Amino acid sequence: MTKTLIPRAARLRGGLAFLFLLCFGFPLTLSAQSQAPAPKAESQSAEPTARETQNARVTALELQVADAKSSADNAWMLISAALVLLMTGPGLALFYGGLVRKKNVLGTMMQSFAMMGIVTVVWAIFGYSLAFGPGNAFIGGFHHLFLRGVGLAPDPAYSTTIPVETFMVYQLMFAIITPALITGAFAERMKFGAMLLFLVLWSIFVYDPMAHMVWGKGGLLNASLGGAFPTLDFAGGTVVHVTSGVSALVCALYLGKRLGYPKIPMPPHSVVLSFIGACLLWVGWFGFNAGSALGSGSLATSAFVATHFGAAAAAIGWSLAEWIRNGKPSALGAISGCVAGLVAITPAAGFVSPMSALIIGFIAGVFCYWMVTAVKSRFGYDDSLDAFGVHGAGGTIGALLTGVFASSIINPIFKGAGGKVFPSGLIEGNAHQMLNQLVGIAIAWVLAIVGTLVLLFIVDKIVGLRVSSDHEVQGLDLSQHGEEGYYWETSA
Amino acid sequence: MIKVEAVIQTSKLDAVKDALHEIGVEGMTVLEARGHGRQKGHTEVYRGREYTVDLIPKIKLEMVLADDMAEKAIEAIKSAARTGKIGDGKIFLTKVADAIRIRNDDRGESAL
Numbered sequence: 001m002t003k004t005l006i007p008r009a010a011r012l013r014g015g016l017a018f019l020f021l022l023c024f025g026f027p028l029t030l031s032a033q034s035q036a037p038a039p040k041a042e043s044q045s046a047e048p049t050a051r052e053t054q055n056a057r058v059t060a061l062e063l064q065v066a067d068a069k070s071s072a073d074n075a076w077m078l079i080s081a082a083l084v085l086l087m088t089g090p091g092l093a094l095f096y097g098g099l100v101r102k103k104n105v106l107g108t109m110m111q112s113f114a115m116m117g118i119v120t121v122v123w124a125i126f127g128y129s130l131a132f133g134p135g136n137a138f139i140g141g142f143h144h145l146f147l148r149g150v151g152l153a154p155d156p157a158y159s160t161t162i163p164v165e166t167f168m169v170y171q172l173m174f175a176i177i178t179p180a181l182i183t184g185a186f187a188e189r190m191k192f193g194a195m196l197l198f199l200v201l202w203s204i205f206v207y208d209p210m211a212h213m214v215w216g217k218g219g220l221l222n223a224s225l226g227g228a229f230p231t232l233d234f235a236g237g238t239v240v241h242v243t244s245g246v247s248a249l250v251c252a253l254y255l256g257k258r259l260g261y262p263k264i265p266m267p268p269h270s271v272v273l274s275f276i277g278a279c280l281l282w283v284g285w286f287g288f289n290a291g292s293a294l295g296s297g298s299l300a301t302s303a304f305v306a307t308h309f310g311a312a313a314a315a316i317g318w319s320l321a322e323w324i325r326n327g328k329p330s331a332l333g334a335i336s337g338c339v340a341g342l343v344a345i346t347p348a349a350g351f352v353s354p355m356s357a358l359i360i361g362f363i364a365g366v367f368c369y370w371m372v373t374a375v376k377s378r379f380g381y382d383d384s385l386d387a388f389g390v391h392g393a394g395g396t397i398g399a400l401l402t403g404v405f406a407s408s409i410i411n412p413i414f415k416g417a418g419g420k421v422f423p424s425g426l427i428e429g430n431a432h433q434m435l436n437q438l439v440g441i442a443i444a445w446v447l448a449i450v451g452t453l454v455l456l457f458i459v460d461k462i463v464g465l466r467v468s469s470d471h472e473v474q475g476l477d478l479s480q481h482g483e484e485g486y487y488w489e490t491s492a
Numbered sequence: 493m494i495k496v497e498a499v500i501q502t503s504k505l506d507a508v509k510d511a512l513h514e515i516g517v518e519g520m521t522v523l524e525a526r527g528h529g530r531q532k533g534h535t536e537v538y539r540g541r542e543y544t545v546d547l548i549p550k551i552k553l554e555m556v557l558a559d560d561m562a563e564k565a566i567e568a569i570k571s572a573a574r575t576g577k578i579g580d581g582k583i584f585l586t587k588v589a590d591a592i593r594i595r596n597d598d599r600g601e602s603a604l
Contacts, residue, residue, distance in 0.1 A: 262541070265543040265544075267536060267538050267541075267543050268538055271538075326537050328537070330537060330538070332538055332539060333539070336539065369540075372539050372540060373539065373540025374540070376540070377540065377541075386539060
């Protein structure tokens with residue numbers, strides 16, 4: 001019989017507080033939402049000259065072209081946002097769900113799904129504002145509290161063609177999946193309530209600052225908007241994968257190993273589910289990377305192709321390494337390889353050529369295989385689903401290789417006065433960029449380590465992180481959620 | 493009455509069932525089981541971790557037969573299930589105290 005984690009009175013108070021917040025936020029949003037009116041050209045004089053008519057027609061045409069471009073960009077961005085959400089649910093949920101023991105399948109999937117709900121609400125209220133609102137070099141502010149000012153007009157700092165609301169909801173999907181990735185490290189042993197509290201705080205204190213630094217206006221590491229240490233991170237190698245992956249390692253070390261690990265065998269209960277999840281991740285990643293072009297133009301094509309090539313090469317790299325080392329290439333290895341490649345190509349996607357993407361992918365596949373097999377067993381930490389081995393390590397090496405392979409031919413990101421284009425990466429002649437990449441990577445590592453340690457400590461003191469050993473043996477599905485994943489008893 | 497319990501390879505179920513039907517055995521219970529005798533298991537590798545699987549899937553058949561039927565059943569099972577390799581399985585016999593048909597009240601051999 002499972003006991004409820006929070007007493008009834010406390011839950012009622014919590015629910016009322018939430019409703020109050022919602023009612024308070026609503027009128028604020030409605031009253032303060034600004035919408036820039038679309039400029040309209042009107043001919044003034046009673047007898048328009050031929051010249052004036054022509055001008056009016058050209059202006060109208062220009063508006064139509066801009067409209068068409070906006071429509072195309074917005075369409076792609078909305079699809080991309082949906083694709084990225086698909087990566088979390090059910091992509092990651094299935095990928096992780098299949099890797100755990102049967103008694104924990106629902107608990108694991110719930111961790112991803114919970115992020116879809118709760119990060120959305122936090123993002124809407126103030127998360128977006130902290131990450132992408134105006135502030136300082138490290139964090140935004142509360143200018144966009146309750147999404148004030150986030151309407152249908154573009155925010156030129158981020159994009160001139162799509163509504164900033166599209167941008168906001170696209171970025172939300174990234175904010176959702178990042179904490180969900182961490183759940184792989186503490187699989188099968190974390191209390192549901194503690195996980196919720198920890199990951200929400202993590203999203204606010206680790207994700208939002210990192211996103212702001214790399215992508216936000218005024219961010220320290222922002223390569224597009226003149227940051228002091230411009231880090232090339234197209235779709236979130238540092239923001240998403242290094243932060244979550246390194247945090248995952250900290251979590252695994254702090255929480256300790258699962259009962260019986262490594263003596264008791266804990267093979268995946270369904271590699272089939274993981275396979276389906278991984279393929280959904282691959283397809284969804286097109287939204288993650290190509291959508292980071294923030295438009296439907298040729299940069300999206302570059303990122304799309306680089307993403308796909310990176311995934312394929314990495315799957316081959318991992319499988320090859322496994323085939324050589326074990327004599328057989330496993331399905332789990334192949335799909336893990338493809339995910340590693342997708343992680344590594346994430347920071348590089350919109351900066352590198354297709355051939356470079358193949359190289360980056362292959363390197364990541366082999367490197368992550370080594371991390372997950374040799375390094376993990378050497379040090380003995382229970383990073384249950386290899387969140388660090390794939391995301392932390394893959395993101396780090398991807399960010400480094402981005403500095404090596406970035407090409408201004410693909411993306412002229414560094415421009416001087418008069419439009420002069422500077423080389424992007426090491427091979428092209430910009431060795432200094434490696435330093436910037438290292439700064440970005442280092443900041444991600446430090447922020448993740450410090451932030452995670454502090455937050456784990458706090459949450460541990462408030463609610464306690466780990467389930468009791470009885471609950472761990474019983475399984476999360478029953479102990480945390482009162483359910484069974486597969487009810488295949490023979491009762492007609 | 494004798495209870496015949498046979499643990500056989502999963503791939504031999506159909507052959508054994510057919511052989512038993514041919515000699516007139518009408519009732520049996522089939523269970524999915526795991527086990528091993530001297531047969532070695534196999535190793536599986538997941539993300540670099542090796543797992544030794546030494547409980548191998550097997551099929552267990554149970555049937556209660558009249559004494560004379562039991563010997564015929566044993567021969568049928570042996571010829572259908574044998575491959576000659578380790579892992580073919582085993583047959584066990586026990587004496588049964590009684591048998592009752594639930595539908596009516598038949599007892600003893602008439603219940604079989």
